Amino acid sequence: ALQHVADVRQVFGNKFAPKDVMIGETGWPSEGRQRETALPSRVNEAKFIRGFVAMAEKEGWHYNLIEAFDQPWKRGSEGAVGGYWGLFDADRQDKGVLAGPVTNVPYWKEWLGLGGLIFLGTLLLGGRVRSTQSALILPLLGAVAACSIGAWGDLARVTTRFASEWLWVGLLTLLNLSVLVHAALTLSARQGWRERAFNWLERRAGWLVAVAGFAAAVMMLEMVFDARYRSFASMAFILPALVYVCRPVSVPRREIALLTFIIGAGIAPQLYEEGLLNQQAWGWALVSGLMVAALWRCLRVRKG
Template sequence: MSEFLSRNRSWLMTLLCLVAALWVLAWWRAEGTPQPLAEGADGKLQCLSYTAFRKPDETPMNPDASVDEARVREDLSILSARTGCVRTYSVIQGLEHVPKVAKALGMQVLMGIWIGRERDKNDLEIERAIALARQYPDTIRGIVVGNEVLLRREQSAQQMATYLDRVRAAVDIPVTYADVWEFWAENKSLADHVSFVTVHILPYWEDHPVGIHDAIQHITGTAEQMRQMFHGKDVLIGETGWPSAGRQRMAAVASRVNEARFMREFSQAAADHHLNYNFIEGFDQPWKRGQEGAMGGNWGVFDSDGQPKFPATGPVAEDPHWYRGWLGAAAGALVALWLLRVWRVRGRATQVQLVALGVASGGLLVAQARYGTIWNRDVLEWGTSVIFGLASVALVVVMARLIALGRSDRPAGGGLESLDGVQVPSFITLWRRRRAHFDALDWLGVCRSFFLFGGALMALLLVFDSRYRGFPTVLYMLPLLGLLMARLAGLRLVGDAEERVLARICALGAVLFVLMEGFANTQSWVFGLTLLALVAAAGGLRLCRRGICRR
C-alpha cells in the first residue's frame, strides 16, 4: 500500500508541476496576444490634461518643486502628436510657461486656477491667471477656476461663485468650474456664474463603478442629463478616461487594453453625440500612486518617460514585453537543470518535476517583479516585495531539495513515502526551541508561517482599507505551489495556536472582502480563493467530526 501511495503521489506531483509550468507559459503568452479593438474617431483627441510632474522623483506636493520652460516645451511637443489642446490645473510651479509654449506650437490651453483652503494662495493663482489671460487671449480658450473644490470640501459653493465672478469680470475669456457630476447636481445655482459647465465623468471611479462594456453609454447618458439639467447650457466633459493598471473595482478592470479601448470608443462616441471633452491625462503621474494606489498613477496616454502606452490604431496587447516571462521561465529551467546535476538526480519523474517547477518558478518571479513595479511606492514596499520573493524562492528550493533527495534528515529510507507523516514545525515552535541550525523541514515551517502571516495581514487590509489596494494573487501563487507539493509529498504541516489564528484570519478575511467587493470583481474572488487554498495547503485549519480532528 505504501508503494502504491508513493507512485500515486509521484504522478500527482509530476502533474502538478507540469500543469503549473504550462499555465504560467500560457498566461504570459495571453498577456502578449494582441486584442482587436475598434478604431477611434479620425483626427486627434480634443484635449489632454497636463501635469508637468511626470517623472518618478517629481511631485507638485513639494511647494518648492518647479519645471522650467524647456521642460514644458518638451512635454507639449510630445502631447502635440495626439492633441491640439492641453488642460492645466495651476499657474504656478512652472505651469505659467504653458500658454507661451502652447502658442509657439499652435496649441490651445484650458488654463486651470488651483483653488484650495488658503485664500492667499488662491488670490495669487487668480491674479497670475488673469495676467496670462490678458497676455495670451488667442491661446487660452477657457479658464477653469477650481478643480473638484466642492468634492474636497475646501470651499463653499458661495465662495466659489465669488471667485468665478471675480475672474469673469476681469477677462473676456470663457470661465468655468470643474467638478464631478454629482456635485454639479447638488449645486445647480453655480451654473449661473460660469460660461459653460465642466463635469468630470469617470466610470472607473464612480461610487458604483461601471465596467468597460457599459462605460461609454454611461458617459453619454450622464452628459445628456447635464445638458437637460442646465437647460441646454454648453457642457464640457472636463475629465474622462480609464487607468491602464491597478485594482479592479466591481466590474471595472484597470488594464492597458481597456484604456486603449475606452479612448477609441469614447472619441468616436463624442463625435457621434457632439460632445466636447478633455481626456485625462497626457502622461502617467507616478506621484499619484502615493495618494490613489497604482490606479492613480496610470491614466496617461503616454507613460512617465513620454512614450506612447499603446498604438493609436490596430490591435493592442496587455503586455508588449510578455516575452520577459518566458525568459524568466527559461532561466528557471536552466537553474533546475543545474541543480539536477549538482544533486545527481537520476529518477526521470523527479527530473521532470524539478524542471517543470523551475519553469513555473521563473515565470512567476517575473510576474511578482512586474506587480512590484506597478504597485510599490517606496523603499519599505520594495523591501517587503524582495523579502516575499526570496521567501517564495526559499520555499520552492526546499521542496525541490526534498524531492531530489526523496528523504529528510529525520526519517530513514528513500522515496517520497519516507516523508509520509513527517511533522513540519511552525516558526513559533522553532523559536521556542532556540535551535542553532535549521534543516530543510525547519525552513519549510518558517516559510509556511511567514506566508500565513502575510496572507492574514493582506486580508485585514482588504477588509478595512481596500480602496487603493490591489489583489496580489500573483505573489501567492508560488508559495501555494510549494505548499501543495509539500502536502503531496506526505508532509504533515502542523501549526501552533498562533498559526491557526492566522489561518482563520486569512479564511474569514477572504470571505469578507469577496462579499464586500461583490462577485463582479473577479480579481477579488480569485485572490480570495487563492488565500483559502493557501490556508488549506498550509494545514492551518483542522476539520473536526465527532470529536476527531484531522488536517
C-alpha cells in the same frame, strides 16, 4: 462605461440647454486593481478612449481626456490605479491607446527572459531526480515558479510606492525563491552539497511556512479592512501554497492555527466587499483557500 458617459452627458445637456456642456475629465486606467467589473488594462483603456472619441466626434461634444501622461507619483494617494491614466507613459512613450496595436504585457520580453532563468535554474538545482514522477514534477515546478514570481515582479513594478513596500516585495520574493529551492531539492537525488542544502532548509521549513502564512494573513487583513488602494497580491502566494499543500512539513502549531483562522475567516468578507463579479477578488480568494489548506495540512504533521 461608454453608455454611462453618454447618459450623463444627455442629462446635463438637457438640463442646461442651450448652454454648451464640456466633459471635463474622462478616461480609463491601464494599470491597477479591478473594481467590481471595471478592469484596468492597456487594451481596455484603448477600447474606451477610441470608442469615446468616436462617439464624441459624432455627437459634436467638447471634452478633455484624462490624461496626457502617466503620473506614477499619484500611487502614493490613489493606489496603483491612480498613476496610469495617460495616453503616454511617464517616459513619454506612446502606449498605443489612440491608434495602432496595443498589448497588456508591454514588458513581455523582460519577463520571458526572467522566467526562462527561473525555469532553467530550477532544472539545474534539481539535477538528477529521485524518480520518474520527480522528473515530471520538476519542470512543472519550474514553470509555476517562473510564472508566479514573474507576475509578482510585474505587479510590484506597478504598485510599489514607498521604501517599506519595496522591502515587503523583496522579502516575499526571497520567500518564494527559498520555497522554490526547498521544493527542487526535495525532488533531487540529493548528493553532496544538495544534501547539505536540503537538510538545512528542511530543518527550517516550518518557519518558511510560518512566514508565508503571516504574510498572507497580513494581506488578508488589509484586503478586508483597508482594500481601496491596495492590489491583489495573489501571485506572491501561489508557489508556497502549492508546495506545502503537496508536501506538508512540521510547523509551530499555535501560531499556524491562528494564521489559518485569520486567512480563512477573511475570504468571505473580502469577496462580499469586492462583489462576486470581481475576478481578481476570486483569484485572491482561491489562493487564500489554497494557503488555508496548506497550513491545515502542515498542522496535521507530527514532529518526528
